[in-house]
Amino acid sequence: MQAPGSLQAQGNDAFAAYESHFLEELWKLNPDWATDEGYHKYDSLLVVPDDKSRDNMMNFIKVQKDSLARYEANDLTELNRMDYQLMQNQLEYEAWKISVLKDYQWNPTHYNPFSAFAAILNGHYAPLTKRLRNFYQKMANLPAYYKEAQKQIKNPAPELTALAIEQQNGGVSVIEKDFADSLKKTNIPANEQKLMTDRVKLAAQSVRDYISFLQNIKNDKPHSFRLGKTLYEDKFKYAMQSAYSAQQLFNMATERKKQVHRDMAKLSRQLWPKYFGKKAMPADSLDMIAQVLDTLSAKHTTPAELQSAIEKQLPVLSAFVKSKDLLTLDPGKPLEVRKQPAYFGNAAVASMSSPGPYDKNAKSYYNIISLKGLSPEKAESYLREYNNYTLQILSIHEAIPGHYVQLIYANKAPSLIKALFGSGAMVEGWAVYGEQMMLDNGYDDSPEMKLMWYKWHLRSVCNSILDFNVHANNMTKEDALKFLTHEAFQQQAEAEGKWKRVSVTSVQLDSYYDGYKEIMDLRDAYKAKMGDKYRLKEFNEKFLSYGNAPVKLIRNAMLGAK
Template structure:
């Protein structure tokens, strides 16, 4: 019911905008002007207040006024957070959405969703109690020391100020942690150990050679010593907790149907239930498997002299296994990713698919240690306050894998799929979308982006690039694309089945390897990821279907006048707003 009312409110607002567009500027009533201006003022006030409330989020977003502040996650500050949420919700309720522009209505609902989700997380979901991996100071400190947003001495002073609360931070974390899951405890151990890649002897050497005063250097060393001891003590405590949980048992990582549907509504904002998306994914899985069977039949004589198995999935699996042997050497994995980026840039520019800004650097790097253990590849993008800063494409090297695991991983990310991965993460996927998001005239849409739109865009570009001729329509490339796309579909089935329906690890591995044709190492990694997150794995498929379906709808409406580049750039211009809102804005034009 709430979703239906929300959709109706949006449509009413868009209808109002269409009517206003036919009027002259002078025909707008003074009261409307005041209300619209006051919402702009509220939005800015909200963002300013939010950064005080969430200084680390501000740091990641490129707003550096509160870099020296590390908020202690104790009961007092949780109560302050709830009061902040309530105050902002009351301020938001003063606005009549029918008096706002269409863009402002979207901002209204983005802010509302953010506040209600945070309130729900503290009061209902309570992950601050059962997820020890939520407590890790490394990221904020790494952002300060690794990003060149200010002179080094200024950043070191922010680092110095931020260190003051590290011992209290971890003390509060231990007070909060109650009935944790084993999986999140194990992740917390690994990632907090990675903090020592930030709090390193190299950093102390940098400080000794910096322009800090003698007293500042002394204080830096004192706080550094206290901080590292606090991190080590916390890791020791976590390891003891891990041993206890392994012996005595731990809370299940599964959150169940009610919490899953609630989290899905907040995180995805797709206009459908999680169960409905799950059922849609089941139907798409069957369709994609059918397309793969057709390509397998076409390619079989090229690669085999034996008769093709009668079971289509068995034949497809055999062909994929044959093709997967073509992959880069393990020691060249990161370098190969780096080498492919210019090729993708050239294709996008030659085909005029979307305008790329050469002034926005993309840097391929090995994933920092404190970030490892969750995903093999990811993007770390600057916020809208520091648009010119580097975007990092984090690629985890395979050094720590056994030979068997590395070979399995490389077969998963073979010659063809590695290219699809780079489309997804970099050009014209995440990197491109996030650059555009930072240019959105609405700071709200840039800052409070919808994960399903962000992930959905990256998945959409994979198919779009192949449709436009990337890979020269090679059937092997399309087969591997479908395999990759099937993984996106399987992500939704997997996540819902694990968290809601109680799918076991053996059942999950079977789904991924036998029905989605994934390698064993990839399947095991996805199982681990599905035990550590909830709902996020559905964002890829949800956003992809919404974007692709909307594009096809618009093509049908505009016919020969449809311009693909224009569609892409208009769509991206609205920042990282939920797709359903972007669609309504574009249709209202």
């Protein structure tokens, strides 16, 4: 007779083997996702997004739910139990998207394969000739892919249609120009190159036909981009994996905004004489804050020097993290600042593209919006938003010790599941937490920087208020812009960009404040638990060791709760 401990070990070994099988089956159905994560076995495949592919996914969900049910979660190790919960949530979320949300019918951005195509071209995981041949094979299904997209879409949301057109116009260059440029670097025989370039023409034409379809679609009853309260709460539950509901987060963010306004007013009164002398302060505290912020925002870089200004910040941030012993950094993981790829569409000013857990040594890209082609007024508005103070906070958030660092740690996590199915709130929350941690440890302790950080922090707070108000409470564009410019002190260009973002995404904007709040609460609880043994670096590294797992699951693990 075997001892219970050995039975438990067998169960955990079996679960680890099952995880590998689970992922292999998932990647067959989602080759684009696999490519983006650095798993290249199915690079040559492009799944046509038709009823059959959705039926295949629903069948996968049913089979895997049955398989998961064979394991008793409480008999698994703590780390395996986390994976179990993440897999369960992922399956339920995928089923909900297909059977309830059905955004493949009204969201044309659902059809955007360019990230996977670009990853094949830009990667270094295989010889270029092999990657180009995979690219060539993958292109074969593009005409069918876009034909199916046209068949599925009925009365789409106009805001999402506009973004899709922008993305597709950017994506054509990946198929045509980027592929052609790569082809020139190979010695692939001329007759094979001819087959490839002929297929490029067909593939590019299918993209242009889709663009034309979207530009001319008959749209008598356009679908609203707003989810409504019920769908919003559902999506929040799956996407955030939060300790809170969407309504609870909205209520907490509303209270946090009031506190931040009080702290900003205090700092602004302190700075007023330095910048305005004996000029009378406005009676309205928000007006006073706005005037001080506006004066400080005049210190900024130029459109031409935006990228180089960011590049110069990164070694400074690394040196500070090391000097304060906040985290162990890995100097062997390359980071490159680049202009944001066109197929992203300009829905965000900056982002981080990090290598997936299967391709850990690939380059991380810090993507920055290009200000080229903008009117002088709009460019100036952006630069005032990303002034000499906030540009540093942006780089803390996106790079060091924010996303770049956290996602490198995630790739070292003890399981692929935690890296792949993690919580966006944990990822974004860490970046927001990192901003405050840097300032709390003395990074530019001037009142000017503190005030600007509060303004930046208001973004996270107001993101949650805005997203909930727009999607669940039908907030108008006019009210949203007034809220962002007056109560969050954002420049007009930033506010309009945020309106665009809230009209083409949902719930994602909640992740910043949700994750930050949960991490700060966890740190306080962990500090109390550890007493004299508490060390910030130890907390940070232990927290990051759980990959991208939701904060509520990490909390249970770090505090020893069930």
